[in-house]
Amino acid sequence: MTAAWRHGNTVCLLENGEAFFPRVFEAIRAARQEVLLETFILFDDKVGQELRQALIEAAQRGVEIDVTVDGYGSDCLDEAFIGGLTEAGVRFHIFDPRPRVFGFRVNALRRMHRKIVVVDSQVAFVGGINYSADHLAEFGPDAKQDYAAQLQGPIVEDIRRFARDAVHGGRRRRWPRRRGPAHAASGEGAALFVTRDNDRHSTDIERYYRAGFRTAQHEIIVANAYFFPGYRLLRDLRNAARRGVRVRLILQGEPDMPIAQLAARTLYDYLLSAGVIIYEYCERPLHGKVACIDDEWATVGSSNLDPLSLALNLEANVVVRDQAFTAELRDSLEELIQRHCRRITPQHGMKRVLRRLWFGVAVFHFLHRFPAWAAAFPSRDPLLQRVEPPQPTAPTDEARHD
Incomplete structure (x- = not known):
């Protein structure tokens, strides 16, 4: 996707998890059609659990949801955490999943490090904040200082198009029909969504x-x-x-x-x-x-x-x-x-x-x-693995007789 300046946007600065998480969770809870979310780190802690619950509730309302996490940054998520999402209808993707070798993560290069959220073509979030409790001051001396931006206006569609193509490889599919003017100018700011990959946008x-x-x-x-x-x-x-x-x-x-x-x-x-x-x-x-x-x-x-x-x-x-x-x-x-x-x-x-x-x-x-x-580092095609919903367990013979 070629970056282009879009005018008429409203952009709000969100500092640390205290400002960022409530805005994202509120947007997901209000979603009616679509949520696209990418993150490097998603942990099974209080922040990850709140995000998980908001996504499950949205999926149960019929919202189409794609979540992508990095296989290196989020390799500690267990089957129960992911299974609850996929069972509710969330499409859960892992970028370059690889098992640990002797307890060590070996897929450290060429990570999916983006942090993006797009909801209903109306609001987007771009920044550096992961979904983990260490972005909250209550975490203590090791809590991180970080920033994100909330965007509304024409730039949102650029971010949406990029995020959906990242999940589906640019393949055409039927996307939720928008409600309302997704492209209406809503502010004074000009914004440009710019990405880095290992192909045409490396610099x-x-x-x-x-x-x-x-x-x-x-x-x-x-x-x-x-x-x-x-x-x-x-x-x-x-x-x-x-x-x-x-x-x-x-x-x-x-x-x-x-x-x-x-x-x-x-x-x-x-x-x-x-x-x-x-x-x-x-x-x-x-x-x-x-x-x-x-x-x-x-x-x-x-x-x-x-x-x-x-x-x-x-x-x-x-x-x-x-x-x-x-x-x-x-x-x-x-x-x-x-x-x-x-x-x-x-x-x-x-x-x-x-x-x-x-x-x-x-x-x-x-x-x-x-x-x-x-250029000499491993340059394989990025593998995006979709996690399938858990299969129902077949009843035992005793259960059949009960």
């Missing part, structure tokens, strides 16, 4: 980030959980800072994956020397994948700025041109900076300079070459 998300950085006039704020982008994107950030744009990065200070923090820190000297301002978010693990540029450009989605998201995984972001939405996201990020971040300052000394030189050669050789190396 789309990165290209829109880079275009935003190159055209920035006065401000760039990026908050990204796993930051280890390609050489060209780093160069665009440095060039923006050098021409006077205020470039600020919010990265992990309390990482859920320490290796991600170590990788990002190898880039600090390179960025700081050009005037980029770097903060580490220290309140809890940062899981967001968002950015805002100047007064009206923003993006929210599933794509990190690291080799997995930019060169291997299947991702989805929404890019928005809307002053109110951009201001809302900027205000949220400013609050993180003011209340929960520490600023990184340059460090000096000969030992530091030598270490920087060594890391610089190794790191930038890797970043420069990785897109080409990624």
Whole structure:
């Protein structure tokens, strides 16, 4: 699907599970025709159970429902959890399901990392929040900081078309007839739905980030959980800072994956020397994948700025041109900076300079070459397995006589 700007949308920022889950569950409970849902992680916890119940109730009302989870991210779901959904009529799909080998997940590359919901062609959700309790503050110090966008207006049909084709491979089938004006303009925002795959759209998300950085006039704020982008994107950030744009990065200070923090820190000297301002978010693990540029450009989605998201995984972001939405996201990020971040300052000394030189050669050789190396990783056709409803158990001889 070719990305196109759609005008007349209403876009609402949803911060963390406290804002995101109620909106999604409410939309599913109000569904009358269709629900399309994709997620990397679905856990059998309080959040997963509430989603499951909302989907079952919708299916029992006759709503057509397709749910897709990733076989790596959601490999702990048991037959009882999935069986209750499929028995109610939910079409449940697993992307690249593979059994564990000696207790280890072996399908780590080329994951379905998208987080998308579309309900009745009227409302869509795109972001980075999975269906798990660790996106709620009550989870404790390890609760994740994250974002999603709720969208209404013409952009919803683009997201719907993409999600249904992802499930059915672009094959034609009879889809629920829409009720009401699915394409009616409902707001002021222009929105673009952009995805990354391992075929014709392998660099789309990165290209829109880079275009935003190159055209920035006065401000760039990026908050990204796993930051280890390609050489060209780093160069665009440095060039923006050098021409006077205020470039600020919010990265992990309390990482859920320490290796991600170590990788990002190898880039600090390179960025700081050009005037980029770097903060580490220290309140809890940062899981967001968002950015805002100047007064009206923003993006929210599933794509990190690291080799997995930019060169291997299947991702989805929404890019928005809307002053109110951009201001809302900027205000949220400013609050993180003011209340929960520490600023990184340059460090000096000969030992530091030598270490920087060594890391610089190794790191930038890797970043420069990785897109080409990624082609050597397994590139099988994505397998989407539909889970069939449980079969009724045949009665025993004793039961037949009763």
